[in-house]
Amino acid sequence: MAEAAVLVSGGAGGLGAAAAEALAARGCAVAVADLDLDGAERVAEACRARVPASFAIGVDLSTAEGPARMVEAEADGLGGLDVLVQCAAAAPAEAFLAMTPEAWEAALLVNVRACALATAAAGRIMKAQGRGGRIVHVTSAAARMALPDYAAYAASKAAVDSLTRSAAVALAPWGISVTSLSPGMMDTPLQLRTEETFARLAGRSDLEAFRAERTARIPMGRRTDPAEMAAAIVWLALDAPAYMTAARLNVTGGLDKD
Template identity: 35%
Template sequence: MRCVLVTGASGGIGAAAATRFAQAGDRVALHYVKNRAGAEAVLASLPGEGHVLVSGDVQDPDAVSRIIASAITQLGQLDVLVVNAAVAPSADNRHVLGEIGYAEWVADFRRMIDVNLLGAANLAWGIADHLIQRRSPGAIVNVGSRGAFRGEPEYPAYASSKAGLHALGQSLAVALAPHGISVSSVAPGFVATPRQLSKLDGAEGDALRAQSPFGRVGTPAEIAEAVFWLASPQAVWSSGAILDANGASYLRT
């Protein structure tokens, strides 16, 4: 049994990842920022016992310290970190050069970088310090994006933050290997999370499904399976990897 912290676990990929670890007999700390009701619903649905909730805004370094400390206190230790909490593209943070003002541009970049990259870096420091002090192996899995490779012209801050997250993971993979800690990333394409269902049901739904030769989009459970494998002891030799999980919708060389 492992003790796992999953950030952004009140729904979507985070909830699916938490469920996958719980199904394997692991104990899970479900992190949320504002959606406590969603996190409580996920908590109630998890198989097994001993799962807990933790909260805090990962863009705040002090809050990150509290998140890590709370998870360790409630679970007794941490063995795996899944970095899933992120500011995702939405109509509210679309930022296209030539269409928005400078202040909005700066604000969108700051928010996405603070949460998606700096928050991830601070979370990684927290669990790595804990594991090193325990002299214990462990795993960090980052949830990145295919947007890091193909570009996101309407959301360049998002693509930049995810590209940085992938590079962070590879850098930490080298730094933490001597301590027996693996670090890897999964790069999903479009995933049918609850907040994306309106797009799939709307006018752009067919175009989104057509991005993949499978004729559909991914599911949270499929991404969770990739996360679970990368966090497993069997995947330690894949430390530093970025696993594409996009249904062949974007192929990189």
């Protein structure tokens, strides 16, 4: 019997993949959902080495039906849902004065609408099961920062913070907690793409020096990595007091201090 039935969105790479594998290492059956089905299959394969029921789900979370379908596919495949971890994100970076509707659409649909719809779908299943549950949203220090070249992403993560509070209150009567993790800077594909754009918009061709300056602004003086952040997700998903809800956990080396 698995420790818990878990769904991780954005599980094909970066933090989502690390979280899926760390949860499987704790004995959870994990459904790994992502737009990148091949990547999700690879991560599910690694999870299966720990818990054989783990499997992959292909989903486009920018669609209207994708989020609820993802949750239903997980519940069908694993026979229930105890934990939802939402890592999937779109991270469009562009100059503020050249902003495009496409960037806003990507950030708002994937980071906000999909997160809300998946949380509601998970809440319906957890309520019907009657054994509580935990939902973890991944937010960002960006939600609290002035980032002119990252405005859509930053605004979308501020919306995730708001959603976490609303969802926590909506689902509390059934013993379902909703929390969020604000992760530190990790060198994932998302972060590397973003920093390349930031450097280009700043007129900098010395990408490594540019990145080193950004690292130096982190109070702890180093970046983190997906494995370190996955430990925080595992804690929220399995170990934190069940009474903890509507909380935002900052694990940013001091970057998210305000």
